[in-house]
Amino acid sequence: MARKNATVYMCQECGYTSPKWMGQCPACQEWNTLVEERVHTKSEKNERSDFSDKKKLPQRLNKLEAKEEDRLKTSMQEFNRVLGGGVVPGSLVLIGGDPGIGKSTLLLQVAAELASLQQGVLYVSGEESETQIKMRAERLELPSDDFYVYPETDLDAIASAIDKLEIDFVVIDSIQTMNHPEIQSASGSVSQVRESTAELMKIAKKNNVTIFIVGHVTKQGNIAGPRMLEHMVDTVLYFEGDQNYTFRILRSVKNRFGSTNEIGVFEMRGEGLVEVLNPSELFLEERLEGTSGSSVVVSVEGTRxxxxxxxxxxxxxxxxxxxxxxxxxxxxxxxxxxxVLEKRADLMLQNQDAYLKASGGMKLDEPAIDLAIAVSIVSSYLEKQTSADECFVGELGLTGEIRRVSQIEKRVNEAAKLGFRKIYIPKNNLTEFLEVPDSIEIEGVTTIKECIQKIFN
Known part of the structure; x- marks a missing residue:
């Protein structure tokens, strides 16, 4: 057993521990990241370590009663969608994003929304004073700002405030500023972030309090602190966006109460973040007709x-x-x-520069976009335009085949809803339809060469 004065050297990037100091971390290969930290014995652990006051015995699975989680729905439909249908009481939600992307603005709006539903809300900030938070709330013209504001970093004081005020929802902005009194290292270190998150998780489960945690991100775009942080929480959300665009995307990368990769789209305005309920129409409204090198794809993000x-x-x-x-x-x-286009479609592209882009600041990374990318490349190379009312869905194999994709019926219905008259899909997906909209024609294709001939000949 470690002594009370025992110390280890912990990497502040990945959490690797070593009994002695080293210049380079063997795990993540970063330099000068190992910092001396104290090892705590079992007797030094916080006594508030259980989710409940009583010890429970193991129970048989068939003896347990299962029921759907009670969710609190806000008026922010996009926020509800990303969380899987609403806020689950007692859950721990981690929100990460680049500096200045709008994490604090989003959670301040969420806090005001929850307070308007007669819920006890505590907004804890380790980065701003009460006056700064009040000024931002007034600038955003929030419908209700009747919630508690607490500029504090000491975790014991925060836990006492939650118990005293009978709080239902807590916002922690940010976890890197929180300080666990039993950990000797500086705020933001791996030990502090890990232990602070563990303590907040105990509070959430024991008192059935929903806690939202803001997490800073590294240069690589990952949430700062140990990777364990994302495994501990119930839901991990990333707030994405480009500084050159006003659109922001809230993406779920982990959710114990809903589907992953679900997204919600917001627009940053002077009055705060405004929901974009129909992002498809917004992303396509500036598309020029009669130009080559453009195609439309129906991508699925989560269930959307x-x-x-x-x-x-x-x-x-x-x-x-x-x-x-x-x-x-x-x-x-x-x-x-x-x-594949050069080998299977007989296009000479090896002496051509290629510049590809998903418009509107979107980031697309699913196999079903392959066919649309190929059609855009061929359209620009041949200088022939695609029809403005056609869209494309399909995965492209190395032998030139168009492979089936998931959720094809949902993709076709969305294209039909926005007025598209024809959609090219993998031929193997044609048997999966229960009902086909009358307003759209479905064209099944087997190979990329066949698809090119049908579109451009």
């Missing part, structure tokens, strides 16, 4: 189908090696598709 425009620009290269650039699309996927 979204139509997005994929653009391609193919030009002869002036250097020895052709250049490949992709924005919002996977670079390796784009290079693979161009190789």
């Amino acid at each position: 189908p979204i139509l997005a425009e994929i653009q391609a620009l193919i030009t002869p290269t002036v250097f020895g090696n052709a250049k490949r650039t992709a924005s919002g699309l996977d670079h390796n996927r784009s290079s693979l598709i161009m190789a």
